[in-house]
Amino acid sequence: MTKLQTPTIRSEHKVSTANTTALFETTYTQLSERKTYSDRSKTFERLLVTPVHYESNYAYPLIVWLHDSGKTEREILNVMPCISDRNYIAVAPRGFQRKERRVIRSFVNGRMIEQKSWLDTIYDWEETEKNISEAENLVFDSITEASNKYNVHNRRVFLAGRGTGGTMALHVALRNPREFAGVVSIDARFPCLERQILRQWDLARDLPMLITTGSHNSTRAPRLSVEELQLLHTAGMTALVRQYNDNFRSPLILEERMNRLLTDVNRWVLERALNPQSTSSEFFA
Numbered sequence: 001m002t003k004l005q006t007p008t009i010r011s012e013h014k015v016s017t018a019n020t021t022a023l024f025e026t027t028y029t030q031l032s033e034r035k036t037y038s039d040r041s042k043t044f045e046r047l048l049v050t051p052v053h054y055e056s057n058y059a060y061p062l063i064v065w066l067h068d069s070g071k072t073e074r075e076i077l078n079v080m081p082c083i084s085d086r087n088y089i090a091v092a093p094r095g096f097q098r099k100e101r102r103v104i105r106s107f108v109n110g111r112m113i114e115q116k117s118w119l120d121t122i123y124d125w126e127e128t129e130k131n132i133s134e135a136e137n138l139v140f141d142s143i144t145e146a147s148n149k150y151n152v153h154n155r156r157v158f159l160a161g162r163g164t165g166g167t168m169a170l171h172v173a174l175r176n177p178r179e180f181a182g183v184v185s186i187d188a189r190f191p192c193l194e195r196q197i198l199r200q201w202d203l204a205r206d207l208p209m210l211i212t213t214g215s216h217n218s219t220r221a222p223r224l225s226v227e228e229l230q231l232l233h234t235a236g237m238t239a240l241v242r243q244y245n246d247n248f249r250s251p252l253i254l255e256e257r258m259n260r261l262l263t264d265v266n267r268w269v270l271e272r273a274l275n276p277q278s279t280s281s282e283f284f285a
Contacts, residue, residue, distance in 0.1 A: 045094040046142050047073040050150060051086045059153035061181070061273045062146055064139055065092040066165030069124040070100075075162070082262035087270060091146045093138040095123040095165070096131055125161075125168035127192055132171050139172050140179075156273045160184035160265070167191055170211075174204050182208035182272045184265055187221035187246075190228045201235055209239040210268050212261055214246035221246045240268070 051060065063083070067075040076092035104116040125135060139159065146152055159180050161169035166188025173183035174197050188211075191197045198204060214221025224232075224241060232239050244261050246254070 044138055044141065045073060046138075046145070047076055047092045048146055048149065049076055049080050049090040049092075051084075051088060053086070054089075054150070056151055059151050059156070060089045061087065061156035061158065061269065062143065062152045063088045063090040063269065064142055064157065064159050065090055066125060066135070066139075066159070066161030066169050067092060067095060067123070068161075068163030068165050069095075070122045071165075072123055079162075079262065082259050083266045083269075087266065089146055089150050089152055091142045093142045095125045095168075096134070097121060098124050098126065125164045127167065127171070132168070132175075135168050136172050136175065153273075156181050158182045158184065158269050158273075160186070160269075161188065162186040163188055170209070171197065173207060173209075174198065175200060177204040177207040180207065182210065182269065184210045184212075184269070186212050186261065186265070187214060189222050190224055198231075198235055205236050206238060208272050209237060210265065211239060211241045212264075213241065213243050215243050216246060 054060075063080075065073075065076045065079060067073060073092040073094045076090055080088070080090050098121075099119045100122050101117060101119055103114055105112050105114050107113070125131065143152075143154075143157055147154060157180055159169045159173050160183065161167070163186075166185035167190070169183055170185050170188070170191050173180050174191070177200050190211075211224065212221075213223045216223075221244070223243070229241070232241070242264070244257055246257060
């Protein structure tokens with residue numbers, strides 16, 4: 001593929017470098033071949049973030065971040081400092097372009113009147129077969145580029161996303177369960193069951209998953225349905241489902257919620273990077 005000049009962002013915070021740890025278990029197979037479409041773009045926008053005091057002799061875990069609907073790859077600049085600015089290398093590809101209708105309404109004589117509407121261009125991860133396949137290509141191309149530029153431990157690659165990015169992260173990880181050390185889905189809708197998300201069921205059972213939800217079933221942080229929880233339990237998936245209270249309207253409190261959530265993500269990812277054998281199925285109400 002044709003490479004872009006990818007911007008590299010370094011944190012300005014001064015903290016010590018993470019210590020070298022034991023090698024990750026090499027029980028994963030090589031990457032499998034993936035379907036691609038004839039109209040696939042040969043270039044893509046992405047952002048690569050390095051830890052403070054990067055040490056070239058240390059093989060870092062890699063986090064691949066899929067942004068939420070309406071965001072771009074720059075969302076990673078807000079996310080990684082909250083997760084950790086020293087433990088990981090991170091890369092974020094941009095989602096797929098689509099049009100979304102925007103509307104301005106106002107009350108006129110007691111009635112809601114549409115005053116103006118237009119189509120806005122946003123980036124998203126829609127659940128179509130083509131987009132899921134293309135998302136796989138974006139994810140693995142991003143991994144390849146990060147590995148070419150920096151010292152990445154290829155058995156410590158974690159896929160994470162928020163909102164529609166979290167849904168797509170589950171799609172890609174469950175299709176390729178042996179190629180990730182874990183997957184994190186933050187405040188995302190569970191993948192559509194009609195798309196055979198457990199086609200790799202026998203291998204996906206060993207894939208560590210962290211799924212965060214809200215305490216109220218809102219569009220901002222949807223909860224898993226009883227059927228989806230039963231599916232994870234019956235399939236014997238290695239999943240931690242954790243709820244975070246989202247019954248707040250204050251932006252400041254919601255920001256504090258997300259900071260606490262991302263701190264927990266750091267603990268979860270680091271535990272699996274350092275001790276990949278300690279996996280268990282947990283469900284939190």
